[in-house]
């Protein structure tokens with residue numbers, strides 16, 4: 001049986017195709033979906049969103065930066081507002097795969113796959129991202145913090161498309177991103193930490209601290225955020241953060257890493273967020 005192929009010319013066409021063919025696969029860059037193509041039956045059909053202009057723009061608007069879900073990482077990397085206002089996202093994206101993957105891979109695809117090791121996902125949590133989801137029934141907005149409901153489970157309905165990712169402006173003045181992998185490029189992360197804070201002077205406020213690869217989904221560490229809230233970064237605070245991270249997560253061992261290594265890395269990265277602020281103030 002051959003696979004049907006649809007290439008919608010507009011977002012409305014994409015919605016119609018999705019409503020009429022819930023059994024077709026939505027495809028953006030294909031850098032996740034195509035990896036396993038030889039190990040499962042061919043899909044009944046494909047709805048190809050790659051390059052659909054309604055999904056590829058990046059626009060700074062009133063209080064928000066709106067990134068089209070099918071904007072490639074290469075495009076995200078060239079956007080001035082991303083560079084100026086969201087350095088944590090920019091750094092994260094610059095470390096995804098390598099040039100070829102960045103030319104095809106999209107934020108919408110990372111969110112759609114919803115892997116616990118999707119690199120951008122903790123960043124979206126730390127930046128309070130909002131997703132715009134659309135279908136023939138209309139559009140709705142969902143906080144990314146609520147979107148992922150379990151291991152590769154999301155709130156996306158079978159007739160919906162991820163349309164855009166909105167990042168609130170002004171952005172947090174303090175942002176942090178670090179991942180640990182076997183090597184610098186083309187390595188799936190063992191642990192990732194993204195963080196942000198607002199506040200004036202040295203005190204951290206509105207702290208967000210998120211991790212990937214330490215649970216069945218990307219998570220925020222509320223207890224660690226509460227510990228950091230209103231504090232001035234110090235060496236003592238960094239040590240307290242290490243202890244609080246150990247209480248907050250229970251990583252697993254798998255083919256990519258061991259539970260103790262993941263825990264130690266997560267503690268070190270979270271402490272580094274604090275230590276970087278200490279160094280910045282010195």
Ligand SMILES: Cc1cc2nc3c(=O)[nH]c(=O)nc-3n(C[C@H](O)[C@H](O)[C@H](O)COP(=O)(O)OP(=O)(O)OC[C@H]3O[C@@H](n4cnc5c(N)ncnc54)[C@H](O)[C@@H]3O)c2cc1C
Pocket residue numbers: 025026027028029030031032033034035049069070095096097098101104105106107108109110111112113117118119120160161162163186187188189
């Ligand atoms: C060699 C290699 C290296 C990689 N390195 C990294 C890395 O360092 N970090 C990392 O996080 N990932 C990495 N990946 C995984 C992949 O590149 C990313 O997850 C990428 O963001 C996927 O985007 P895509 O557009 O290619 O998604 P696709 O493969 O096209 O789609 C992925 C899933 O998302 C769904 N989807 C796509 N777009 C939408 C939409 N608009 N609305 C609803 N659902 C949608 C699809 O239906 C599918 O289920 C790597 C992959 C490869 C092959």
